[in-house]
Amino acid sequence: MSLSSRSFSSAILALFLSGCQEEAATVLVPSEATATVHLSPSPLASGIDWNRELALAESPEVYQKAASAAGTDVASLKAAIKIEADLSQRQVRFVSTHPDQENSQKYVSSVAEAYRMLRTEREGQKIREKITNLEAQLNEQTAELDLKQEALGNIIEANGGVPYLPSKAQQMEQDRDRMTYDKAKKALAEDPE
Numbered sequence: 001m002s003l004s005s006r007s008f009s010s011a012i013l014a015l016f017l018s019g020c021q022e023e024a025a026t027v028l029v030p031s032e033a034t035a036t037v038h039l040s041p042s043p044l045a046s047g048i049d050w051n052r053e054l055a056l057a058e059s060p061e062v063y064q065k066a067a068s069a070a071g072t073d074v075a076s077l078k079a080a081i082k083i084e085a086d087l088s089q090r091q092v093r094f095v096s097t098h099p100d101q102e103n104s105q106k107y108v109s110s111v112a113e114a115y116r117m118l119r120t121e122r123e124g125q126k127i128r129e130k131i132t133n134l135e136a137q138l139n140e141q142t143a144e145l146d147l148k149q150e151a152l153g154n155i156i157e158a159n160g161g162v163p164y165l166p167s168k169a170q171q172m173e174q175d176r177d178r179m180t181y182d183k184a185k186k187a188l189a190e191d192p193e
Contacts, residue, residue: 031101035094035112042123044130050085056122057083057092057115065114070106080107
């Protein structure tokens with residue numbers, strides 16, 4: 001009988017003969033279970049920061065949540081779980097090796113789910129912070145616009161209620177008048193009589 005490293009058998013019974021007596025012994029073969037979390041880039045980032053993702057996957061928060069969900073301790077989970085990153089497939093793979101198949105599956109599922117939940121919470125927090133920043137910018141720009149509208153209202157009021165927005169022809173006429181005035185002022189300054 002051939003056993004692979006990914007065997008889901010939880011135990012193999014072997015019979016050992018000792019003298020005239022038969023004795024049964026349990027030989028525990030580690031059972032392996034895998035859970036995969038497919039990642040999408042954050043809507044606020046251009047790609048996946050793999051260092052950040054792996055640090056989160058291995059974080060104490062993930063293991064504490066997973067241990068609570070699996071009904072075990074953090075040390076047992078850390079001993080049973082291996083974390084792999086598959087950059088080409090954009091996924092984090094959690095592999096659990098434990099003598100008991102049921103525990104192996106429970107451990108890997110709880111760690112993967114805790115990672116997924118914590119990642120979602122953190123992404124949600126980033127999005128909420130971005131929205132708050134955008135709202136603050138919008139409020140600042142709205143206040144600036146209100147000030148400019150108030151200043152424009154003061155200009156209109158100073159001009160007798162008529163908005164002063166000269167047309168191109170009016171602007172050209174004003175420029176000619178200004179040039180004529182400047183020439184006359186210069187001429188008067190040169191000839192005091």
